[in-house]
Amino acid sequence: MNSDIVLWLVQDGITNGAIYGLLALGLLLVFAVTRIIFIPQGEFISYAALSLALLQDGRLPGTVFVLVGGGVVAAVFDIILAVREKALGRLPRIVAVYVLLPAAMAAIAWWAAPRKPDLWLQVLIVMGLVVPLGPILYRIAYQPLANASVLVLFIISMAAHYVLTGLGLVFFGGEGLRSSAFSDAQFQWGVLNITAQSLWVVFASLVLMVGLWAFFEHTIWGKALRATAINSIGARLVGIPTELSGSLSFLLAAFIGAVSGILISPITTIYYDTGFLIGLKGFVGAILGGMASYPLAVLGAVVVGLLESFSSFWASNLKEAIVFTIIIPVLIWRSLTSRQVEEKEEE
Amino acid sequence: MGARAALAVFLVFIATAPLLLAKFPFYITLMNYIALATLVSLGLVLLTGVVGLMSFGQQAFTGLAAYTSAVLTTMYGVSPWIALLAALAVTALAGLILGVISLRLSGHYLALSTIAWGISLYYVFGNLQILGQFTGIDNIPAVSVFGLKIDTGAKSYYLNWIFTIAALLAARNLLDSRSGRAIRALRFRSVMAESFGVDTAALKFIVFFYAALLAGFSGWLYAHYLRFVSPHAFDVNAGIDYLFMAVIGGASHVWGAVIGASLLTVLNEWLKDLLPELFHQTGNYEIVAFGLLMMLLLHRTPDGLMPFFARLLRSGKTRPRPPAMPALERREQPNPGELLLEVRSAEKRFGGLVAVHDLSFAMNSGEILGLIGPNGAGKSTMFNLITGVLRSDGGEIMFRDERIDRLRPGEIARRGIGRTFQLVNLIAAMSVLENVALGAHLRGRHGTVAAMLHRERKEEAQLLSEATREIDRVGLGDHLYAAAGSLPLGQQRIVEIARALCADPILLLLDEPAAGLRYAEKQALAQLLRQLRAEGMSILLVEHDMQFVMGLVDRLVVMDFGEKLAQGLPREIQANPAVLEAYLGGIE
Numbered sequence: 001m002n003s004d005i006v007l008w009l010v011q012d013g014i015t016n017g018a019i020y021g022l023l024a025l026g027l028l029l030v031f032a033v034t035r036i037i038f039i040p041q042g043e044f045i046s047y048a049a050l051s052l053a054l055l056q057d058g059r060l061p062g063t064v065f066v067l068v069g070g071g072v073v074a075a076v077f078d079i080i081l082a083v084r085e086k087a088l089g090r091l092p093r094i095v096a097v098y099v100l101l102p103a104a105m106a107a108i109a110w111w112a113a114p115r116k117p118d119l120w121l122q123v124l125i126v127m128g129l130v131v132p133l134g135p136i137l138y139r140i141a142y143q144p145l146a147n148a149s150v151l152v153l154f155i156i157s158m159a160a161h162y163v164l165t166g167l168g169l170v171f172f173g174g175e176g177l178r179s180s181a182f183s184d185a186q187f188q189w190g191v192l193n194i195t196a197q198s199l200w201v202v203f204a205s206l207v208l209m210v211g212l213w214a215f216f217e218h219t220i221w222g223k224a225l226r227a228t229a230i231n232s233i234g235a236r237l238v239g240i241p242t243e244l245s246g247s248l249s250f251l252l253a254a255f256i257g258a259v260s261g262i263l264i265s266p267i268t269t270i271y272y273d274t275g276f277l278i279g280l281k282g283f284v285g286a287i288l289g290g291m292a293s294y295p296l297a298v299l300g301a302v303v304v305g306l307l308e309s310f311s312s313f314w315a316s317n318l319k320e321a322i323v324f325t326i327i328i329p330v331l332i333w334r335s336l337t338s339r340q341v342e343e344k345e346e347e
Numbered sequence: 348m349g350a351r352a353a354l355a356v357f358l359v360f361i362a363t364a365p366l367l368l369a370k371f372p373f374y375i376t377l378m379n380y381i382a383l384a385t386l387v388s389l390g391l392v393l394l395t396g397v398v399g400l401m402s403f404g405q406q407a408f409t410g411l412a413a414y415t416s417a418v419l420t421t422m423y424g425v426s427p428w429i430a431l432l433a434a435l436a437v438t439a440l441a442g443l444i445l446g447v448i449s450l451r452l453s454g455h456y457l458a459l460s461t462i463a464w465g466i467s468l469y470y471v472f473g474n475l476q477i478l479g480q481f482t483g484i485d486n487i488p489a490v491s492v493f494g495l496k497i498d499t500g501a502k503s504y505y506l507n508w509i510f511t512i513a514a515l516l517a518a519r520n521l522l523d524s525r526s527g528r529a530i531r532a533l534r535f536r537s538v539m540a541e542s543f544g545v546d547t548a549a550l551k552f553i554v555f556f557y558a559a560l561l562a563g564f565s566g567w568l569y570a571h572y573l574r575f576v577s578p579h580a581f582d583v584n585a586g587i588d589y590l591f592m593a594v595i596g597g598a599s600h601v602w603g604a605v606i607g608a609s610l611l612t613v614l615n616e617w618l619k620d621l622l623p624e625l626f627h628q629t630g631n632y633e634i635v636a637f638g639l640l641m642m643l644l645l646h647r648t649p650d651g652l653m654p655f656f657a658r659l660l661r662s663g664k665t666r667p668r669p670p671a672m673p674a675l676e677r678r679e680q681p682n683p684g685e686l687l688l689e690v691r692s693a694e695k696r697f698g699g700l701v702a703v704h705d706l707s708f709a710m711n712s713g714e715i716l717g718l719i720g721p722n723g724a725g726k727s728t729m730f731n732l733i734t735g736v737l738r739s740d741g742g743e744i745m746f747r748d749e750r751i752d753r754l755r756p757g758e759i760a761r762r763g764i765g766r767t768f769q770l771v772n773l774i775a776a777m778s779v780l781e782n783v784a785l786g787a788h789l790r791g792r793h794g795t796v797a798a799m800l801h802r803e804r805k806e807e808a809q810l811l812s813e814a815t816r817e818i819d820r821v822g823l824g825d826h827l828y829a830a831a832g833s834l835p836l837g838q839q840r841i842v843e844i845a846r847a848l849c850a851d852p853i854l855l856l857l858d859e860p861a862a863g864l865r866y867a868e869k870q871a872l873a874q875l876l877r878q879l880r881a882e883g884m885s886i887l888l889v890e891h892d893m894q895f896v897m898g899l900v901d902r903l904v905v906m907d908f909g910e911k912l913a914q915g916l917p918r919e920i921q922a923n924p925a926v927l928e929a930y931l932g933g934i935e
Contacts, residue, residue: 037455144646150455151401155594156645158403158587162638166631276583280466283459291456317474324463324470331460332448 008193009309015198015267017305018205019260021298023282024289025212026256028297031286032229033249035150036142039157042279043164044257046272048130049265050168053177055122060113062171063129064106066164071102071132074139098136105129127258134254135247137164142250146242161276168272176269201263208259209298212252225249277320281308284327357605361508365501375500377616379572382507384592384608386565389514390558391593392604397522398554399534400450403586404461405562407468410581412438412566414472417484417576422477427490431567438563439556446555450548465586472578483577490571503572510568514561517799519601524798524807525791528781530554532774539772542734543850544757544789553795584634588615591641597652606652611637666828669780672805672812675790677851678763680883683713687747687854687885688733694741695728695909702728704909706742710902712853715876715886717896717917720906721929726889727769729906730858733887734766735759746854761789765852767843769859775832779823779842782831784814786849817845821875837868841875848879855879855886861895873899893930897921905929 023041030038051061075098082090105128112125141160145152187194216222228235228245236242257279264270264278285301304323311322368374387405395401412434419425419433445464449457473481489498490506497506521527530550532540537547570576588611596607615633622632644652681687688710695703703725710716720726731737733744735756744752751759760766765786773782787810793803818824821841826834831842840860847855857876861869869892876886876899890896896903896917903920905912907929913920920926 037459141642148645151395151399151458152645154401154455154458155590156642158590159638159641159645162584162587162634162641164638166633166635166638169631170635277466280462284463287456287459318470321467321470321474324467327460327463328448331452331456 005313009313010306011194011198013306013309014302015201015305016264016308017285017302018202019264020278020282020285020301020304022205022208022256022260022263022301023279024286024297024301025209025294026253027279027282028286028289028291028294029212029225029256030249030253031291033225034142034146034153034246036153037150037157037283038253039154039276039279040137040160040164041253041257041282042275042277043161043168044130044133044254044275045261045264045278046168046172046270046275047133047164048126048258048261049179049270049275050172050177050272051126051129052122052262052265053179053270054172055109055113055125056116056179057177058114058116060110061126061129063126063133064109065171066167067102067129067133067136068106070136070140071098074098074136077139077144098139102132102136105132123262126262127255130258130261131251131254134250134252134257137254138247138250143243143246146246165273165276172272174272176271176274177265178269179265181266197266201267204259204263208256215252221248281323284323287327288330358512361512365504369501372500375504377612379500379504379507381605381609381612382504382511383565383569383572384589384612385511385604386514386568387562387589388592388596388608389511389518389601389604390561391590392596392599392601393518393521393530393554394558395590395593396597396599396603397531397534398551400551400555401458401590402461402558403458403583403590404445404465405558405589406581406583406585407461407465408438408441408559408562409566409569409585410468410472410576410578411441412563413570413576413581414478414484414566416567416570417487418477420488420571421484421486427488427567427571434567435560435563438559438566442556442559446552446559450551450555461586462583465581465583469578469582472581479577481578483575485575487570487574487576489574497571503568507568507572510564514564515601515605518557520801521795521799522601524801524803525784525788525793525810526550526795526798528777528785529788531777532785536772536774538736538756539768540785540788542736542756542760542766543786543846544760545785546757550795557795588637591637594641595644595652597656602656603652606656610652614640668827669808669811669815671815672809674816675787675809675813675851678853681712681747681853683711683883685712687712688887689745690729690733690742691745692742693729693732693739693744693752695725695732695737696740701909703732703739706906706909706911708904708911708914710885710887712885713880713883714901715880715888715899717900717903718887718889718906719891719893719896719903720912722891724891724906724929725909726891726906727858728909730766730856730889733759734764734856757789760850763851763853764856765847765850765854766856767840767847767858767860769862771836771839771843773831773839773842773846776830778828779818779831779834779845780811780814780827782842783818783845783849784810786817786846787813787851789850814845814849817848818842820848821845822871835868837864837871840864840872844875848884853885855884857886857888859890860888861890861892869895 026041027038030036047063051063054061075094078094078098079091082088082094109125109129112121137160141156142153145156181197186196216226224235224240225245225248227238228240232242235245261275268274281304282301285304286297288300288303289296289298307326308319308323312319315322364378365375387409391402391405415434415437416427416430419430420427449460452460472478478484489496491497492506497503522531529540529545532545533547533551540547569580592607592611593604594607595610596603596605614636618633618636622636686709690709691707693703693706706729718726718729728737732739732752735751735754735758739752743750746762746764749762751762790813791806791810793806797803815827818827821844823838823841823845826838831839834842844857844860860872864872873895880886888896888900900917902915903917904914905920905926912929913923913926
């Protein structure tokens, strides 16, 4: 191995690590606010990546069916609740958010797909299709169990992962897709050949991270989420409803998942079930960072990216095995340093 | 239909099914898959449902055992039975390592790490040359039993189900035993269990280990039934399916494993055929259905389907009281008036806060000593120092001339100190009888293996008889089989006292037993404590309710701001100006 290869592996590792870092942020955010281990984050990656590739191909992505169908189910849930609580005034808003908005997005995608619009329009359409899935998923799967234990929520996450993966196969098929690169340019920097694509990934990740930081520091919604993360009962007492913070954190997580999917789709071939593993690598990163600090989570994710790229050089067959085994020594260390708290009995 | 009858019907059905279904080999195959899945999900019922540790990685153990046996029998010509021992040894080793590492982790970390090791192992199976990579290993020989080759589905059926039923009965026996009561306390009540001498870490490990071995058995049976292994049977989804089976069946019931495994296996086969036909397209529809089923179930009945079946079985008959057995051996009680407990200059700080400072007092056998003081005086901290829940920063605590302030709660219990908890610490779903019998944990000797084989029935009968005696002693004899959580608070506190008595204590420590009780309940409690004193019991009572304490105790120690304010007879304390000031904020 010479220094060229090392630099190339580092570049590769940082590019992937930046994406894992974004995912780690989303996972940490959802966990802090809702105590949900957000396994289905991975499906948002697949959905976004595959939708983009299909749009580039001039085809209508199956995401529209999941979006419209999910929206209708979520609307039915909310309408039943509204009727039961005799609050019919909520109905127009429910229909607008869960039915009309997804239908509008689907119509735009249907109209635009055969016309092969510019890349940035494609990206916008993909975001419009995937991001609303976050709050819809929260409404259907998690909101009825908002006060359940972490472990019950974990099982729900696995169930949601099953549903979304299965639907992914139905609507995207089993073939893998890769979208075309945002840019084919390359820069020579010393011995290193930097692709514009990886610059794009790192740049977009940094912008998004700064954007998230600004959101949490400087907006009322961001502060509400932080308050919920620190003390959910206290947040509820000052008027931040659990459903709202849950929905908002899922919106952000789906946004992060969609961006990650768009960034990764020109780098790797994505199948309907690839996102699961990518999302889990985000988890490994977040756990390396201690599941508590955002900067450490990003750092942990970059370590995962580097580990992955170096192990793919040395033992490419066992790449995945190595990445997922790293979690075990870290967990030992975590378990030795953190105190266990007894679970409360649910009576 | 009673539980026994249901079990008999189940066994008869399993035994005769191959004859009834001889014309439908497909159903025999299905039943074989159900048996294999039941073994794994039974382990998860114990691990996740009962103990509360979630694992999505059981397929890793199944795979390890299956591959071990496959390699040994195909490449080295080893007999499948020898290979079984090797497969179990490999599974046990992996279980040992992963158990030691993971069991220290709390909830979601454990679950995430099980996913991680499951994925790791899948890729190891799929990429190692010797394991046939993703194609797997075929031509695995069949098992022979006494010269009979188990090479058809119907023959495998009996082998698979014999193992599965043995495991089910062993697990049922285990839960219905001294160890089983302790295991059922692990999930929500491990501090309490420790205080009665349960080694909670060891028990958690045993359950994890048993679950791993069950998965190993399933893997070995799988390899020699299908005669073929490949990584796909041990991917992440297999691990998720096993957990879903346990949860759907009803994660805290042994028979829930059968129900969950049957339902998901049948549904899987059925959906694989039906749904693609319905949608005119192949696809993984069954996982969509499983996911929706799980969500629906958890939204509606988080306890799974087993309670529904259990309701069908409940018979109208009241259960008989446990038969009276010769009493368990009792420890030697001290002579009345002998020095029992001596606290010498106890000290406890939490950061900068001094909770207990230079506190000394002593109590003798046969008396009720009240430790009182206003809220925040440090009484409960002192209580926790004596019971070993907290470690003191200075001073000594002597019990019968032995230093106990460096011992663990279980060791202190072993020396004859029984305790109750300020916040009632009962297992709500368990009966009063079983809750109280948990107090006698240290008076039994038989462990988990004896319990699985029910080789400890005599000791168990003695423990239950002792628990019944203590419940009668505190006057709750009519509520033996009531769920502890269904009793009013006053009676729950009395159950706690019965549980402490069941440990055959020399000294009874009660932490604010009157808190939250109504007037009549307090009267009943005081009456019970007087009765216990008359029977020779020594009681240390921590309370802040002056009125309750005054007419009851022999002597009082008063604490304020972590220090001793006064001590003496109740009427001396009532007249003590410093005490009055502390309680009433001074006399004008």
